[in-house]
Amino acid sequence: MKYILRLTIYFAGLFFLAIGINLAIKSNLGVSPVSALPLAISNVVRVSLGTVTIAVYAFYILVQVLILRRKFKLKSLFQIFFSFVFGFFVDFAAVLLHGIEVNNYLGQVLLMIISITTVSIGVVMFITMDIVPNAPDGLVLAICDKTGTDFGKIKVLFDCASVIAAAGISLVFIGNISTMREGTIISALLTGKVIGIISRHCAPCLKRAVFNNFSELPEDIAA
DSSP: HHEEEEHHHHHHHHHHHHHHHHHHHHHHHHOHHHHHHHHHHHHHHHHOOHHHHHHHHHHHHHHHHHGGGGGOOOGGGHHHHHHHHHHHHHHHHHHTTTTTOSHHHHHHHHHHHHHHHHHHHHHHHHHHSSSOOOOOHHHHHHHHHHOOOOOOHHHHHHHHHHHHHHHHHHHHHHHHHHTSHHHHHHHHHHHHHHHHHHHHHHHHHHHHTTTOOOOOOOOHHHH
């Protein structure tokens, strides 16, 4: 029963994350760094964001295998399954939020704030359940394991690389970078802090419900 609850919270976290990603798109102020590359590719190939997210995450998992080789754990292959589920959630959330339109800047900022909060709640939920990381974080962890570098530093570099790659693809094939605006920077600066705040208040309760563990979310992931 505990494991079923654990899975339920994990999937709920993925769904909150998918909702947050789509709210950021609806704000028209720019998406988060981790969503920038899938969205750029989606806009070029005209395939749904969920489908492209699955493909990009599969690539991240392949890179993990190449980096870790024999150190790659079979458990980490579950990232593939969860990537498919997350891709479905992204497209489903897009349908649910289809009717949302904001025509003024204040409303866009409010939508971005709601997006960051929703994403942060989702991240705390699925990371606290400690099943498998999502594919981008799995790749960051693999690089950390290989280089011995702090998670936070590699995460920043990974996000920057994702934004640069997305900007390059958008400029070459579309001619603009409209999906990366001030909201992208705001998201990069604030999401980690909001995750930290939420984790301090909510992670102990989640762990008590599932693990009977009062310790907080690992600091290197929450940062």
